[in-house]
Amino acid sequence: MKPPKFEYHAPKSVEEALDALGRYGGDAKVLAGGQSLMPLLNFRLARPAALVDLNRIASLAYIREHDGQIRFGAMTRQRTIEFSPVVAQRLPLLKEATRWVGHLPIRTRGTIGGSIAHADPSAEYPAVLAALEGEVVARGAKGERVIRAGDLFQTYLTTNLAPDEILTEVRLPAMPAGAGYALEEFARRHGDFAIIGIAAMVVRDGQRCKLARLATAGAGPVPVRLRAAEEILERDGLGDAAIEAAARRATELVDPDADIHASADYRRHLTGVLTKRALVRAIGVARG
Ligand SMILES: Cc1cc2nc3c(=O)[nH]c(=O)nc-3n(C[C@H](O)[C@H](O)[C@H](O)COP(=O)(O)OP(=O)(O)OC[C@H]3O[C@@H](n4cnc5c(N)ncnc54)[C@H](O)[C@@H]3O)c2cc1C
Numbered sequence: 619m620k621p622p623k624f625e626y627h628a629p630k631s632v633e634e635a636l637d638a639l640g641r642y643g644g645d646a647k648v649l650a651g652g653q654s655l656m657p658l659l660n661f662r663l664a665r666p667a668a669l670v671d672l673n674r675i676a677s678l679a680y681i682r683e684h685d686g687q688i689r690f691g692a693m694t695r696q697r698t699i700e701f702s703p704v705v706a707q708r709l710p711l712l713k714e715a716t717r718w719v720g721h722l723p724i725r726t727r728g729t730i731g732g733s734i735a736h737a738d739p740s741a742e743y744p745a746v747l748a749a750l751e752g753e754v755v756a757r758g759a760k761g762e763r764v765i766r767a768g769d770l771f772q773t774y775l776t777t778n779l780a781p782d783e784i785l786t787e788v789r790l791p792a793m794p795a796g797a798g799y800a801l802e803e804f805a806r807r808h809g810d811f812a813i814i815g816i817a818a819m820v821v822r823d824g825q826r827c828k829l830a831r832l833a834t835a836g837a838g839p840v841p842v843r844l845r846a847a848e849e850i851l852e853r854d855g856l857g858d859a860a861i862e863a864a865a866r867r868a869t870e871l872v873d874p875d876a877d878i879h880a881s882a883d884y885r886r887h888l889t890g891v892l893t894k895r896a897l898v899r900a901i902g903v904a905r906g
Pocket of ligand 1: 653724731
């Protein structure tokens, strides 16, 4: 199918883009990598009056370290992130997650801002944003605001970004030195969206766990932070019994939906299995 008719704007600055968006009273869409939006248009699941293409705004593509955070311009391609030395060193969990995002041509066009603004519950970047307690910067006619991961995702494919706002930056705190990490995922084929994915980070102090982070992809309408499972590890350490207990708790913390890919029970079961796998691997990384 071909997309329905739309007007097309290719601004060269964020100000021009906001100007163009503002003219359509919520009936325009931002175009980033187009890897999710173009299929939606072609299937006529979205019919915006206009597209505001961000691809000519060079100032929206960067990776910078600032104040303990790694900051990504929204138009930074997933492929750039995959090969960034800064990401490899400071955010190895994000690097690992990137390899699970679609296929090479998709990562070559797809952007970090698009992936997060699209808010597919099975996508990897939103899970990493939740696990690492990142935040995003949004700009609109009324100015700029910072939105924490926990407040951003509302439900399926829905964030609290207003239709006339542009997500301009994604901020992730650099992972502590020596942190262990893993992204475990089950999908029917490599490159498919996750049936379940688990992003994990642990910071150890001998057998003790100073900090644990766990978040899901695919286990509900938004990424789920598995805080009660993290607390078990922070209280009881990183031994086998604590890992088993955290994995069991994880299955109780999610309320997944059934769809054509998997039943809710199967997704809940996978949440436990993959939490355990992610923790075992993350702890192994932390032990060097
Ligand atoms: C075959 C296939 C397999 C895929 N597999 C995976 C996968 O396994 N994991 C995964 O995570 N993704 C997967 N994707 C999706 C891919 O990662 C997309 O790149 C991503 O979802 C959207 O990023 P984009 O830059 O292409 O955004 P676009 O498609 O351009 O936009 C997506 C949505 O976000 C909005 N948007 C984009 N940028 C901004 C912004 N800066 N501010 C405000 N709103 C914005 C758009 O208006 C649109 O509604 C797959 C895609 C395909 C086609």
